[in-house]
Amino acid sequence: MTTSDQVISISKLKTSCSTCSLHELCLPRGLNSIDLEKLDHVVKGSRPIQKGDYLFRLNDKFNAFYAVRSGSVKAYILNELGEEQIIGFYFPGEVLGFDAIDQNIHTCFAMALETTTYCSIPYDRIHDICMQIPDLQKQMFRLISRELTNENKMLLTINNRTAEEKLATFLISLSTRLHKLGYSAIEFNLPMSRQEIANYLGLTIETVSRLLTKFQREQLIQIDKKEIKLTNLSELHSMCEGARCPSAEGKNSVA
Amino acid sequence: MTTSDQVISISKLKTSCSTCSLHELCLPRGLNSIDLEKLDHVVKGSRPIQKGDYLFRLNDKFNAFYAVRSGSVKAYILNELGEEQIIGFYFPGEVLGFDAIDQNIHTCFAMALETTTYCSIPYDRIHDICMQIPDLQKQMFRLISRELTNENKMLLTINNRTAEEKLATFLISLSTRLHKLGYSAIEFNLPMSRQEIANYLGLTIETVSRLLTKFQREQLIQIDKKEIKLTNLSELHSMCEGARCPSAEGKNSVA
DNA sequence: CGCTTCTTTGATTCAACTCAATGGATGTGG
DNA sequence: CCACATCCATTGAGTTGAATCAAAGAAGCG
Numbered sequence: 001m002t003t004s005d006q007v008i009s010i011s012k013l014k015t016s017c018s019t020c021s022l023h024e025l026c027l028p029r030g031l032n033s034i035d036l037e038k039l040d041h042v043v044k045g046s047r048p049i050q051k052g053d054y055l056f057r058l059n060d061k062f063n064a065f066y067a068v069r070s071g072s073v074k075a076y077i078l079n080e081l082g083e084e085q086i087i088g089f090y091f092p093g094e095v096l097g098f099d100a101i102d103q104n105i106h107t108c109f110a111m112a113l114e115t116t117t118y119c120s121i122p123y124d125r126i127h128d129i130c131m132q133i134p135d136l137q138k139q140m141f142r143l144i145s146r147e148l149t150n151e152n153k154m155l156l157t158i159n160n161r162t163a164e165e166k167l168a169t170f171l172i173s174l175s176t177r178l179h180k181l182g183y184s185a186i187e188f189n190l191p192m193s194r195q196e197i198a199n200y201l202g203l204t205i206e207t208v209s210r211l212l213t214k215f216q217r218e219q220l221i222q223i224d225k226k227e228i229k230l231t232n233l234s235e236l237h238s239m240c241e242g243a244r245c246p247s248a249e250g251k252n253s254v255a
Numbered sequence: 256m257t258t259s260d261q262v263i264s265i266s267k268l269k270t271s272c273s274t275c276s277l278h279e280l281c282l283p284r285g286l287n288s289i290d291l292e293k294l295d296h297v298v299k300g301s302r303p304i305q306k307g308d309y310l311f312r313l314n315d316k317f318n319a320f321y322a323v324r325s326g327s328v329k330a331y332i333l334n335e336l337g338e339e340q341i342i343g344f345y346f347p348g349e350v351l352g353f354d355a356i357d358q359n360i361h362t363c364f365a366m367a368l369e370t371t372t373y374c375s376i377p378y379d380r381i382h383d384i385c386m387q388i389p390d391l392q393k394q395m396f397r398l399i400s401r402e403l404t405n406e407n408k409m410l411l412t413i414n415n416r417t418a419e420e421k422l423a424t425f426l427i428s429l430s431t432r433l434h435k436l437g438y439s440a441i442e443f444n445l446p447m448s449r450q451e452i453a454n455y456l457g458l459t460i461e462t463v464s465r466l467l468t469k470f471q472r473e474q475l476i477q478i479d480k481k482e483i484k485l486t487n488l489s490e491l492h493s494m495c496e497g498a499r500c501p502s503a504e505g506k507n508s509v510a
Numbered sequence: 511c512g513c514t515t516c517t518t519t520g521a522t523t524c525a526a527c528t529c530a531a532t533g534g535a536t537g538t539g540g
Numbered sequence: 541c542c543a544c545a546t547c548c549a550t551t552g553a554g555t556t557g558a559a560t561c562a563a564a565g566a567a568g569c570g
Contacts, residue, residue: 077408085411099400101400102398102401127392130392131392142356144396145355146357149354149362152342152363155340155406156340158410158413159456159457160340204560206558206560209519210558225566240335241334458527459526459528461550464550467550480549
C-alpha cells in the first residue's frame with residue numbers, strides 16, 4: 001500500500017453515519033439527526049480488508065464494535081482441539097463484537113469472507129455517548145438482544161433437525177437477510193465455502209454438497225459455484241418447518 | 256407452608272440486593288454501597304412459584320428482567336410445529352429476560368423446574384437507573400454479553416459432538432455453575448427431567464438414559480433418580496474435549 | 511502449466527434414532 | 541391400604557441418516 005493510497009483512504013475514512021445508506025439498518029437506527037451527528041464524531045470507517053484478514057482475533061483487547069459496511073464476515077470460536085466452529089455470518093449493516101463486553105477481550109475470531117469494509121465504534125467512547133444519547137443506549141441493548149434471539153433460533157435449527165432442514169433453513173435465512181439489505185431474495189452469492197456452510201450447520205462438506213445437488217435435481221435451487229438462485233422459495237420455506245412425525249407434538253408442545 | 260410462614264415471606268419480599276447473599280454473582284455485582292441502595296428501591300422480590308409455573312411466556316409484554324434467587328428455571332422456544340426446544344437452564348444469581356429487549360415482548364417461555372423464588376427488575380426503570388449508575392449499565396451489558404458467549408459455547412457443544420461428549424459437557428457445566436454458587440461440585444440434584452436434558456442436548460430420552468447408565472457402569476458417576484454424584488471429574492472433563500480423530504485438526508484449525 | 515485447494519460423487523459403516531416393552535415411582539379414589 | 545392409572549425412566553432390537561473413507565473432477569493461483 002503506497003503513501004498516496006493511505007492519504008486517499010484516510011480522507012475517505014471520514015464516512016459519516018448520517019450519509020450512510022445503511023443507517024436505518026445499522027447501529028444508528030432510529031436516531032434523530034442531532035444524535036446522528038454526535039455519533040459521527042465517534043464512528044470511524046476502515047479501508048477495505050481482504051478475504052482472510054481479521055477484524056479481530058480471540059483474546060484481542062476489546063477496542064471497538066464493528067459494523068459491516070460492505071462484504072461479509074464470519075465469526076468463529078475454537079474448541080479444545082483447535083478446530084474451528086463458526087458461530088455466525090455477518091452482512092452489511094450488522095454489528096459484531098458484543099462477545100467482548102463481559103471480559104473486555106474478544107471470545108472469538110472475526111474474519112472477512114471477501115473484500116470487506118466496516119466501521120468501528122470505539123468502546124471507550126460508547127459508554128459516554130450512550131449516556132449522552134439515551135436512544136443509542138436503547139439501540140445497543142436492542143442489537144445485543146437481537147443477537148441473542150438469533151442464536152436461540154440457530155440452536156433450534158441445529159439441534160433437532162435433519163441435514164435437509166438445516167440447509168433449507170440456512171438458505172432461507174440468507175435470502176431473508178440479503179433481501180432486507182435491498183438485494184434480490186432469490187438470486188445471490190454465497191460468500192462462504194461449502195466447508196464453512198457445513199461447519200456452521202454441524203454437517204460434513206460431503207453432505208452439504210450432496211444436498212445442494214439434490215435440491216437442484218428437485219428444482220428447488222439452481223447452483224453454480226457460489227452463485228445460487230432459489231427457484232422454489234415456498235417449498236424451501238416449508239422444508240424449514242420440519243415435517244416430522246406429528247406424534248412428537250404431544251410430547252413437547254404446550255397446551 | 257403455614258400462614259405464619261407466608262407472613263414472614265411477604266415481609267421478606269422487601270429483599271434488598273445489599274443484604275442478598277447472591278449479590279456478588281448477580282446483577283449488582285461490583286456496585287458500591289451507594290449504588291446498591293439505589294438499586295434496592297427498584298428490585299422487587301417474589302413469593303415462591305411452583306414447578307410448572309411461568310415467570311413469563313412467549314409474546315408476554317416485557318415488564319422486567321428476572322434474577323433467580325432460589326430453585327431453577329428452564330427457558331424454551333417453540334418451533335413451527337409447536338414442539339419445545341429448551342435454550343437454557345437458570346440457577347440462582349442468573350438473570351433472564353434479555354431476549355425481550357429488542358421487540359419489547361418475550362421471545363421464549365420461562366418455567367420453574369421446581370419451587371423457585373426470584374427478583375424482578377422493572378424494565379421501565381432500568382433505563383433511568385442505568386443513566387444514574389454507569390456501573391450498572393456496564394454490568395447489564397456484561398451480563399447480556401456473557402449470555403451470548405454462553406450460547407456460543409452451547410452451539411459448539413451441540414453442533415459437532417457425540418452424544419457422550421454432549422452429556423459429559425452438560426454435567427460438567429452444571430457442576431461448575433453450582434460450585435460457583437457455593438454448592439458441591441460433585442454431588443447435586445438434577446432439577447430437570449431426562450426428557451428435558453435430551454431436548455436441550457438434541458438427543459432422545461433413550462440415549463440420555465443409556466448414557467447415564469453407561470457412565471455409571473464406567474464409574475464416572477453415581478446416579479439415583481435426580482441425585483447425581485460425579486465420581487470421576489477429571490475423566491468427565493477430558494470427555495468434553497472430544498478425543499476425535501486428530502486429522503480433522505488440520506482441516507479446521509488456525510495456523 | 512503444474513500444483514494446491516475445493517467440490518462432487520460413490521461405497522460402506524456406525525452412532526443415534528425409532529419402535530416396543532417393561533419397570534418403578536407417584537398420585538387418586540374407593 | 542390397596543388397586544389402578546399415569547408418568548417417567550430404563551432396556552432391548554432393529555433401522556437409518558449422516559459420517560467416514562476413497563477417488564476423481566474442477567477451479568484458482570503462482
